[in-house]
Amino acid sequence: MIKKIKELFTLNKSLVEKDQLLQEKQRQLEAVESKTAKLEQVIEDTVAPLRTAIEDRGVEIIRAAKEEAALILEESKTTAANLLEDSKRDITELINKKDQLTNEVLQAEETLSKTNKEINRYAKTAKKHKAELLGIKHLMEQFPSAIDYSVIEMHMGTFEESLKEEGLLEPIVQLALHHKNSKILKSEMNANYKDIRNLLASYQSRYNTKANATIYELMVIGLQAELQNILYTLSYSNLDTALENSKTLIEKYLRIAANGNASILPTVTRFLSELEPLFEIAIRIEYKYYMQKELEKEEQRRIREIMRQEAEEKRLLEEERKKIEKEEEKYLQEMAKNRELLNKETDITKIEALEARLKELEEQFDRLEEKKEEVIKRANGKAGYVYVISNLGSFGDNMFKVGMTRRLDPLERVDELGDASVPFKFDVHALVFSDDAVSLEQQLHQTLETQRVNKVNLRKEFFYASVEDLQNIVHSIDPTVEFITTMAAMEYRQSDSMRIKEPVSV
Structure with a gap:
């Protein structure tokens, strides 16, 4: 019994020790759980800002990528439009x-x-x-006895006259000369040939001997054959050469005549001297064809240049329109943002500031809208500026350029004209805005037509005139236009004064 009591006591003591150990382990576990909870909180506190930053950065990256993609897309569209415009222009040419x-x-x-x-x-x-x-x-x-010689002589006379009228003196082989394709030029050339025949007849009638008269006929036949070759080789660029060849031809025949019959040399000399201007007239009649052809070519080039300038100005206006639309989008976004803030705001001072800013944005947006409408109007119509400019250092004080541009800022075009092709910048005397600038420019050009510097290349819009005459012409069209009569020529005058001060080298 005592033994069992001792065992029970021992067991009880062991249970107490186990319970104490269990409680100690429980306390340790709670301490560990507490530390784990604190550690998790620390981790959460550390990770949360990082997670937020990563999410915000991701949104920014996505937004930036979208903006960059939109920009690349817009640039691609612009490039494609430019390529399309260039292709259209090439196709037109x-x-x-x-x-x-x-x-x-x-x-x-x-x-x-x-x-x-x-x-x-x-x-x-x-x-x-x-x-x-x-x-x-x-x-x-x-049948010699059956021939009536009087009738034959009459017919032979008629035959000889017909040969003279049709060109007995002209070359047998006729070259394809251009005056023959124009009724007016052909008529002028026939009249000139008639003058040559009349001149020949007047000199032939001075001689009783048929030999001397024949000499003149042979000279004219040879000379006209040579003249035909000169006319055949004539072109737009060698008029002076042809005229010089004609003079050389006359001189050659004078030298030939000098080695012949001395008794008729003075008369032959006078004949050839009178024949020379008739040959010059023939050359100038044939040259009229080339002049007309060159004028037609220049007109075609002028039309192509106008088309090129119009295409370039439309391209620039289109770029300006797109630029304005981008600015409008920014204003719309900012106005929407301000309206949203205005709806939420309760502070009177901030409300007034937001309303003032919103009003300012709306005014700026309206100005952009007006500018865009003007750009569209310029691109689709004839509105633009006609300018009158001069360049004293390059062309003197008696030459002016009268042109037209559709640019919103006409001075951009004036600056382009004053680039590396001329040594000094242009001075602007008048800028005339018109809803039909093309017709206004043509009106000014027609008024100044007789004073045009280059009468062949009509793309060169330079005219001889005084600044006072131009002022009167412009004011007769629009009296309200401001016309500056002074030639400032700042760069030219400064350069000139510097040249005066420079020492003269010996």
Whole structure:
């Protein structure tokens, strides 16, 4: 019994010790859990800002990527539009060139057809005359007694006259000269040839001997054959050479005549001297064709240049419109943001500041809208500025340029004209705005047409005039236009004064 009591006591003591140990372990576990909870809180406190920063940064990166993508897309659209515009312009130029070549081919075919008809006519006339001559010869040989020589002499006289009228003195081989394709030029050339025949007849009539008269005929035949070669080699760029060749030709025949019959040399000299201006007239008549062709080419080039300038100005206006629309978008976003803040704000002072800012933004937006409408109007219409400018250092005080631009700021165009192609900048004397600037420019050009500097290349819009005359012309069209009569020429005058001060080198 005592033994069991001792065992029970021992067991009880062991249970107490176990309970104490369990309680100690429990306290340790609670301490660990407390530390774990604190550690988790510390981790949460540390990680939370990082998580927020990462999320915010991600949003910023996405927003930046979207903005960059939008910018790249807009640049791609602009590049594509520019490429499309360049392609359209190239296609237009190719079409114009094709039309020009087609016209030239048609003209060449028409010229060839006319030449063939003329050759056929000459061939038929030659065959007819040959048959008549053979018939007369056969009649004379077979039936000499049946021939009425008086009638034959009459017919031979008529035949000789017809040969003279059709050009006995002209070369047998006719070159394809351009005056033959124009009724007006052909008429002028025939009148000139008639003057040559009349001159020849007046000198032939001075001699009783047929030999001397024949000398003049032979000279004219040879000279006109040479003249035909000069006319055939004539072009727009070698008029002076052709005139010089004509003078050389006359001089050559004078030298030939000097080695011949001395008794008729003075008369031959006078004849050739009077013939020389008639040859010059013939050259100038043929040259009128080339002048007209060059004017047509210049007109085509002028039209292409106008088209190119219009395309360039429209491109710049389109860029300006897109730029304005981007600015408008920014204003709209800021106005929306201010309206949202205004709806939430309760502070009177902040409300007044927001309303003032909103009003300012709306006014700026309205100004942009007006500017955009003006850009669209310029791009789709004829509105623009006609300018009158001068460049004293480059062209003197008696030459002015009168042109037109659709730019919103016309001074941009004036600055372009004063680039590296001229040594000094242009002075602006007048800027005239018009809803139909094209017609206004044409009106001024027509008024100044007789004073045009370059009468062939009409793209060169320079005119001889005094500043007072230009002022009167501009004010007759619009009296309200401000016209500056002073030629400032700042760069030129400063450069000139510096040259005066520089020491002269010996």
